[in-house]
Amino acid sequence: MYFDMNDYKIKKYRRFLYILLAVAALSLMAAVYADYWKKMPSAIKIRAGVEQQLDFHVPASGEIYQDEAVESLSRQVKSLHVDFSKGVTLKANQIDNYKMELKLFGVIPYKSVDIQVIQDKMIAPSGIPIGIYVKTKGVLVVGVGEFKNINGDTVSPANYILRSGDYIMEVNGREIENKKQFISLIEESDGEEMVLKIKRNEEITQVRIQPQSNQSGEWKLGIWIRDNAQGIGTLTYIDENNTFGALGHGINDVDTSTLMQLEEGSLYKTEIIGITRGKDGAPGELTGYIEYENDNEIGKITKNTAEGIFGVCSSQIASSCSYEPIPIALKQEVRTGAAQIICSVTGEPEFYDIEIEELHLENNNVNRGLVIKITDEELLTLTGGIIQGMSGSPIIQNGKFVGAVTHVLVQDAASGYGIFIENMLVQ
Numbered sequence: 257m258y259f260d261m262n263d264y265k266i267k268k269y270r271r272f273l274y275i276l277l278a279v280a281a282l283s284l285m286a287a288v289y290a291d292y293w294k295k296m297p298s299a300i301k302i303r304a305g306v307e308q309q310l311d312f313h314v315p316a317s318g319e320i321y322q323d324e325a326v327e328s329l330s331r332q333v334k335s336l337h338v339d340f341s342k343g344v345t346l347k348a349n350q351i352d353n354y355k356m357e358l359k360l361f362g363v364i365p366y367k368s369v370d371i372q373v374i375q376d377k378m379i380a381p382s383g384i385p386i387g388i389y390v391k392t393k394g395v396l397v398v399g400v401g402e403f404k405n406i407n408g409d410t411v412s413p414a415n416y417i418l419r420s421g422d423y424i425m426e427v428n429g430r431e432i433e434n435k436k437q438f439i440s441l442i443e444e445s446d447g448e449e450m451v452l453k454i455k456r457n458e459e460i461t462q463v464r465i466q467p468q469s470n471q472s473g474e475w476k477l478g479i480w481i482r483d484n485a486q487g488i489g490t491l492t493y494i495d496e497n498n499t500f501g502a503l504g505h506g507i508n509d510v511d512t513s514t515l516m517q518l519e520e521g522s523l524y525k526t527e528i529i530g531i532t533r534g535k536d537g538a539p540g541e542l543t544g545y546i547e548y549e550n551d552n553e554i555g556k557i558t559k560n561t562a563e564g565i566f567g568v569c570s571s572q573i574a575s576s577c578s579y580e581p582i583p584i585a586l587k588q589e590v591r592t593g594a595a596q597i598i599c600s601v602t603g604e605p606e607f608y609d610i611e612i613e614e615l616h617l618e619n620n621n622v623n624r625g626l627v628i629k630i631t632d633e634e635l636l637t638l639t640g641g642i643i644q645g646m647s648g649s650p651i652i653q654n655g656k657f658v659g660a661v662t663h664v665l666v667q668d669a670a671s672g673y674g675i676f677i678e679n680m681l682v683q
Contacts, residue, residue: 292316292360296340297617299370301586301678304351306376310588311343312617316366318358320346348373377681378581381650381657382491382500383598383605384573387524387546388565390507390557391484393517394425394432394455398480398509406469413468414479418454421514424481425460426453435483442467443475455517482509485516488526488544490599490648492564492660492680496581498574500555501683503564503648504660504675505623521557523569524548531601533640534669542601542645559683563622563675564648564660566683578605585656587617587625587676595628595653597661599646601638608632612653613671623662626651626674641669651677 296312321335338344338356348354354371399420402412418424424432427441428451442450449466467475489503502523506515526544534540546552555569579598592615596607614627628651630641639646642664649661657677664672 289360289364293367294616294618296358296367296369297587298367299372300356300588301372301374302346302348303376303586304373305347305349307345307347309343309345310340312340312588314360315341316358316360317341317362318356318366320354320356320371322352322354346371351375376583377495378583379493379495379657379677379681380577380581381493381579381598381652382577383600383650384491384578385526385528385542385544385600385645386489386491386502386554387486387526387544387548387552388489388502388507388521388557389484389486389524389548390516390521390560390565391434391519392423392482393519394423395435395438395481395483396509396512396514396516397422397424398482398511401478401480403470403476403478406471406473408471411468412478413465414477417463417465418452418477418479419456420512421456421509423455423517424452425455427451429453435481438481442477445475447475480511482511485509486546486548488542488546488645489565490646490661491523491569492648492650493657493677494569494574494577498569498571499566500569501564501566501648501660501680504662504680505564505647506562507560507565515562516560518557518560521560521565521567522548522553523555523557523567525552525554528600528603528645531639532643533638534643534664535640536667536669539664539666539669540640540643542643544645561683563680563683582652583656584677584681585653585658586678587615589656590615590626590653590658590676593653595651595658597628597630597646597649597651599635599649599661601635601646607652608635610651612651612658622679623675624673625676625679626659627671628661628674629671636670642672643669 292314295314302308317339319335352373356369358366360366397418400414405411432438445467452463470476492501494500526546529545530543532540554573557565557567559566592612595612598605609632611629611631616625651658659674659677662673662675
């Protein structure tokens with residue numbers, strides 16, 4: 257029997273090349289698939305009664321049919337075939353919901369897309385600075401610590417029971433209204449076990465905890481808590497019902513990054529009294545003067561969500577809005593290129609030039625759908641770019657309301673992110 261070592265090595269080398277080629281082909285296919293995935297949003301809004309061209313530059317085709325969850329007589333309508341390799345024109349005459357099932361190249365399962373037909377809307381951009389005050393539901397646990405008890409031992413009564421981000425809603429069946437009340441209930445406990453009703457990650461549960469006495473003889477749990485937050489932002493829009501949206505992102509606790517659970521909140525007049533210019537690696541900020549008094553209140557906050565804060569503003573502020581209502585731009589209508597933002601850094605709302613550099617139509621982080629860059633020399637001279645307090649500044653392109661500024665890129669003060677206005681209007 258003759259064994260040719262050279263032939264064996266050649267066959268082994270060929271197998272290796274085939275495997276390498278297969279891995280490279282699969283990697284390329286995965287990269288192409290991922291790229292196409294990002295180009296087509298999972299949810300699309302279109303205007304009722306208006307023909308709209310949808311062109312996402314994706315070689316996908318499939319069927320549109322009425323959402324099965326929608327109870328309607330028109331469920332009998334047949335499905336509609338669409339081919340996005342050629343561009344698609346759609347028109348729906350009434351508000352409704354549809355599903356679109358797509359395949360790449362007509363073969364590879366690709367994406368299920370929700371289509372929502374909405375009433376066309378016009379809203380007035382604002383851009384004025386606002387003072388913000390929110391009060392939480394219950395008290396927020398910011399951190400868990402330890403202290404020395406009356407015997408000099410180090411103790412941590414809340415360790416493994418409470419954690420940062422918990423909301424304490426009740427103590428022994430009594431609703432918690434504020435931080436001061438909660439501290440009083442602990443002090444009055446005489447060291448007896450307490451039953452706390454808490455909210456953790458949207459779940460309500462009860463825990464038992466026993467206070468301990470510190471070296472001054474005071475009963476403590478060893479936690480840091482917070483019951484309110486204040487700050488400065490920018491009012492984004494006001495609609496025909498005097499409802500407003502602002503910030504373009506939620507109010508999160510500065511220590512825990514937890515979205516604060518709102519019990520009540522207010523907007524106040526604020527006057528910009530100083531600007532700390534931003535620079536790469538060190539974001540700047542607007543400094544404002546706010547008097548948290550009833551006479552200065554200009555609106556009530558009813559919602560604190562990931563997409564921003566929302567509520568009803570006073571008729572005085574609504575009537576003094578500097579700008580007339582303009583059409584909104586749905587996200588598939590936004591284009592990279594020149595645009596403007598409206599913000600108040602000199603005392604009055606003004607337009608400043610920006611560039612929309614990227615569009616992320618399919619982004620799990622709704623606050624980062626737009627990548628923008630400040631190009632206006634005047635604004636760059638004043639602020640150095642995007643600074644704290646400019647969150648919520650309206651973004652306008654070709655006479656349409658595109659979205660709002662949300663964040664600055666820490667390493668590039670002139671650049672940042674924005675949210676599509678259609679995502680804010682969901683609220």
